[in-house]
Amino acid sequence: MAKIAIDPLTRIEGHLRIEAQIEGGKVVDAWSSSTMWRGIELIVKNRDPREVWALLSRI
Amino acid sequence: MQDESLFSDLSKRGISRRDFLTFCSTMAATLGLQSTVVPQIAEALEKKQKPYVVWLEFQDCAGDSESILRSTKPTIAQLVLDVISLEYHETIMAPSGKNAEKSLADVVKNHKGKYIAIVEGSIPMKDGGVYCCIGGKTAIDMAKEVCGNALATIAVGSCASYGGIPAAAPNPTGAVSVKQAVPNATVINLPGCPVNCENLTATVVHYLTFGALPQCDKEGRPLFAYGKRIHDNCERRPHFDAGQFVRKWGDDGHRKGWCLYEMGCKGPQSYMNCPTIRWNEGTSWPVMAGHGCFGCGQPQNWDALGSIYSRLPNVPGAGYQTTADKIGLGVAAAAAAGVAVHAAVRASKCKAEEDKK
Numbered sequence A: 001m002a003k004i005a006i007d008p009l010t011r012i013e014g015h016l017r018i019e020a021q022i023e024g025g026k027v028v029d030a031w032s033s034s035t036m037w038r039g040i041e042l043i044v045k046n047r048d049p050r051e052v053w054a055l056l057s058r059i
Numbered sequence B: 001m002q003d004e005s006l007f008s009d010l011s012k013r014g015i016s017r018r019d020f021l022t023f024c025s026t027m028a029a030t031l032g033l034q035s036t037v038v039p040q041i042a043e044a045l046e047k048k049q050k051p052y053v054v055w056l057e058f059q060d061c062a063g064d065s066e067s068i069l070r071s072t073k074p075t076i077a078q079l080v081l082d083v084i085s086l087e088y089h090e091t092i093m094a095p096s097g098k099n100a101e102k103s104l105a106d107v108v109k110n111h112k113g114k115y116i117a118i119v120e121g122s123i124p125m126k127d128g129g130v131y132c133c134i135g136g137k138t139a140i141d142m143a144k145e146v147c148g149n150a151l152a153t154i155a156v157g158s159c160a161s162y163g164g165i166p167a168a169a170p171n172p173t174g175a176v177s178v179k180q181a182v183p184n185a186t187v188i189n190l191p192g193c194p195v196n197c198e199n200l201t202a203t204v205v206h207y208l209t210f211g212a213l214p215q216c217d218k219e220g221r222p223l224f225a226y227g228k229r230i231h232d233n234c235e236r237r238p239h240f241d242a243g244q245f246v247r248k249w250g251d252d253g254h255r256k257g258w259c260l261y262e263m264g265c266k267g268p269q270s271y272m273n274c275p276t277i278r279w280n281e282g283t284s285w286p287v288m289a290g291h292g293c294f295g296c297g298q299p300q301n302w303d304a305l306g307s308i309y310s311r312l313p314n315v316p317g318a319g320y321q322t323t324a325d326k327i328g329l330g331v332a333a334a335a336a337a338g339v340a341v342h343a344a345v346r347a348s349k350c351k352a353e354e355d356k357k
C-alpha cells in the first residue's frame, strides 16, 4: 500500500496537487487540492457591479 | 541547445537574415533607440549564449503566460521566448511533481547568479504564506530562493509588479509584489493586465545586447515602455481637446470614436505604450476598440483609480475635469442654442406660411 503525491501538476492553468492511494497497482482513493487562493469573492464584495466582470475574468 | 546562440536557432527554424534584421530594428524602435544600435543588437543576439530562464507562477491567472503563448507576430519574438529556453514553466513544461521541482532546483544550483527569473502573480504573506504553495513550499520561500539567487528577476503583469487583483482591497491573503517579498532581489516590473509580450521581448533583448536592464522609473518600470502617458498618445485625444465625449455606450459620439473620458477612461493617469505598440499583433488596444483604459499598468489601479466606469476625479495639475465639464457644457449650450434657432426658424416659417394662407 503506497501513497503518491504529484505536486505541482503541470500543463494546467492554476496550481494543483494530486494524492493517490495505491493498492495492488490500482488507485483506490484520490484527493485533489488547489494550492492557491486569492479570495476574489471577497475582493469583489462592495465593488461597482459594472466592473466585476473585469476582476472575475482574471480568475 | 543551451550553448547555441539565438540566431543559430532561428536560422534552423527557417528565419531568414532579412527577417532577423527586421526583428532587430523593431526591437530597437520599441526600446526607443536609434537605428544605429541595430547592428549591435544583431551581433549580441547572434553571438551571445542563450540565457537560462525559469518562469514562476504564484497568485496568477496565467494571463501573462497566455499573452506570451498567443503572440504570433513578430514570429521571431515568439522564438526569442523559446530561446530564453524555459527550464521551468508550470503551465507548459512536460515534467510534473518531483521532476518539475528538480528542473527548477538544478538551474538555481548550477547557474546561481546567472539565470533570469520571470515571475507571474503576487505573493501572499498572510498566515505564513499558506495561500500559495507549490510542491509543498510557500510562494514566499520559493521567491526568496529563486529570485534571491537570480541575476535578475522580471516581474510580468500587475500582480507580480504591484500585487494586482489579489492585493485589491481587502487583500484577503496579504498579497504583495515580488520586490516587496524579496527586497534584495534585482527586479524590473513589466506591469499590465496582462504584460505585453513585445515589452517582455524588448527587455530581454536589451539585456542580451547591453548586459544590463533598461532604465526604469521610480515604480521599477522600464521607461521605453512606461515612460509616456496613454492620454498623450491616444488617437482619441483630439476629441478630448475638442470637448467631444462619449456620454452613453452606443451613443452617436461612441459610434464616431469620440473620447472615453466621461465613460471612465483612465488614460490621463496611466503610463504605458499601448497606443503605439497595441495588442494582438498590433491590431488594436482597448481605447481603439471602444472601451476606456482601466489603468491596468498603474500601481493598485483597482483601488486607486476608482471603478473602471467612474470618471477620473481631478487629474492632478491639469484641471481636465473642469475643462471637460466646461467644454461639455459649452457643447450642450451650443446644441441647445442650435435647437432653439431651429425651432425659431421653424416657428417663423410656419407663421409666414400661415400668413400666406
Ligand code: SF4
Binding pocket: B230, B231, B232, B234, B235, B236, B237, B238, B240, B258, B259, B260, B261, B265, B266, B267, B268, B287, B292, B293
Ligand atoms: S481620456 Fe482616454 S479616450 Fe480620451 S483621449 Fe485620454 S486616453 Fe484617449
